[in-house]
Amino acid sequence: MTGAALAALLIPVQFAPALASGPGGVPASFALPGGAAPTYGAAAEIVSYVDLVHRSYEEAYDKAVAMKSAIGALLDKPSEGNLAAAREAWIAAHVAYSRTEAFRFYEGPIDFARNAKGDEGPEGRLNAWPLNEAFIDYVKGNPKAGIVNDLSIPITVKSIRERDQVSDEADVTTGFHAVEFLLWGQDLSAKGPGERPASDYASGDPVRERRRLYLSTVTEMIADDLLWLTAQWDVRNANVYAKNFLAYDQRDALGRILTGMATLGAVELATERMSVALDSGDQEDEPSCFSDTTHLVYRADQQSISNVYFGEFGDWKGAGLQSLVARVDPELDKLVAAQIRKTSEAVAAIPAPVDHILASPKGSKERATMEKAIAELEAQSTLLVEVGKRLGVAVNIAPE
Numbered sequence: 001m002t003g004a005a006l007a008a009l010l011i012p013v014q015f016a017p018a019l020a021s022g023p024g025g026v027p028a029s030f031a032l033p034g035g036a037a038p039t040y041g042a043a044a045e046i047v048s049y050v051d052l053v054h055r056s057y058e059e060a061y062d063k064a065v066a067m068k069s070a071i072g073a074l075l076d077k078p079s080e081g082n083l084a085a086a087r088e089a090w091i092a093a094h095v096a097y098s099r100t101e102a103f104r105f106y107e108g109p110i111d112f113a114r115n116a117k118g119d120e121g122p123e124g125r126l127n128a129w130p131l132n133e134a135f136i137d138y139v140k141g142n143p144k145a146g147i148v149n150d151l152s153i154p155i156t157v158k159s160i161r162e163r164d165q166v167s168d169e170a171d172v173t174t175g176f177h178a179v180e181f182l183l184w185g186q187d188l189s190a191k192g193p194g195e196r197p198a199s200d201y202a203s204g205d206p207v208r209e210r211r212r213l214y215l216s217t218v219t220e221m222i223a224d225d226l227l228w229l230t231a232q233w234d235v236r237n238a239n240v241y242a243k244n245f246l247a248y249d250q251r252d253a254l255g256r257i258l259t260g261m262a263t264l265g266a267v268e269l270a271t272e273r274m275s276v277a278l279d280s281g282d283q284e285d286e287p288s289c290f291s292d293t294t295h296l297v298y299r300a301d302q303q304s305i306s307n308v309y310f311g312e313f314g315d316w317k318g319a320g321l322q323s324l325v326a327r328v329d330p331e332l333d334k335l336v337a338a339q340i341r342k343t344s345e346a347v348a349a350i351p352a353p354v355d356h357i358l359a360s361p362k363g364s365k366e367r368a369t370m371e372k373a374i375a376e377l378e379a380q381s382t383l384l385v386e387v388g389k390r391l392g393v394a395v396n397i398a399p400e
Helices: 003-010 043-076 080-098 123-127 157-162 176-184 206-232 241-247 250-280 294-310 321-328 330-348 354-359 365-391
Strands: none
Touching: 043 080, 043 176, 043 206, 043 241, 043 250, 043 294, 043 321, 080 176, 080 294, 123 176, 123 206, 157 206, 176 206, 241 250, 250 294, 250 321, 250 354, 250 365, 294 321, 294 330, 294 354, 294 365, 321 330, 321 365, 330 365, 354 365
16 A cells, blocks of 8 residues: 555544553653654654554564464474474564564554553564473473473463463463474574474374464464554554554654664664673573574564665555655764664674574674674664654653
8 A cells, every 4th residue: 555545544534542551541752842843744754654564564464374374284294394394484474573573662552452451462472582491392301391291281372371471471382482492392402493303293192282282373373463463553444553653743653663663773682682692691592592593583673673764665665764854854864874774784794593603702703793783783773862852752762
């Protein structure tokens, strides 16, 4: 859908009350206090952003459906070939989801489904990490570990959700990393990812039947959550978050956009997913440790930031944030655009697999590559905060 067509759809809309809110249900404001109304107009960029978010979640959902199909083929005929195909489908789906992560951190539906009721959005169900493998299935030294091996626990959506991160945040039962573990198993090799055999999914044995059901159930849950997120950003639907977003004051909307980008870069990616892992030196602190695909997530996260700024998504081209910044402050736009490209190059230069970097000694070339990416991500977020100041909006970067 083009930006013009999307805008045309909005003319007759009666907006629903905002879903996102601060304490006491009062809508949180991202406009700097005391500022005059902006002299710039950002309607085209905000409409285009909503279009980009919808397209991104739609792709993530489509890839999740393809993953579901590949896993179904594995369960129909457990073979090493079908297991390899299911793994490739998981990688594609997880990368597609990672390209949506710049849409987090500002009280949108991914983080707060119905904030007035205190409900969290599906992010924790989709991508929670770290994950205690033994809470789900067998591990080295404990062949009877986990829900899969506990015959007293029914394998249902309800039972899986009820046990998710109850006593410990690492006791994750749902999401991409749960499926990753179920497809690859523990990563016990210094030379490659996990090596779970396809025979783990052969039918007939009670425990294997439970493992089969667990994998299919959790995969279905991922697709369901992504379908809901896609619908929330589709303005053709009634009473969805996209319409609330378009009803915000322009500075509120821009503050949310910039907060998502800057927080993903400086906090989630540079700190949580890179610096913490480097500091520990533990290979298992690699987020996608079972499949050794963390480097792909790093690139996809940075791509999500770049997509928002430049208004790009595959063959689609919209009115990115850059078009607004270039009108308001051309010199600042040059700095930001150059920094985003520089950061993207630095992130792409991180060698794979990441667990080898974590295990390398301090001062190694591998560590220096990741440390450079961290520095560029932080510089990028600093400039995005400056963009916020120039536009009169608050960019709220804070630890999760």
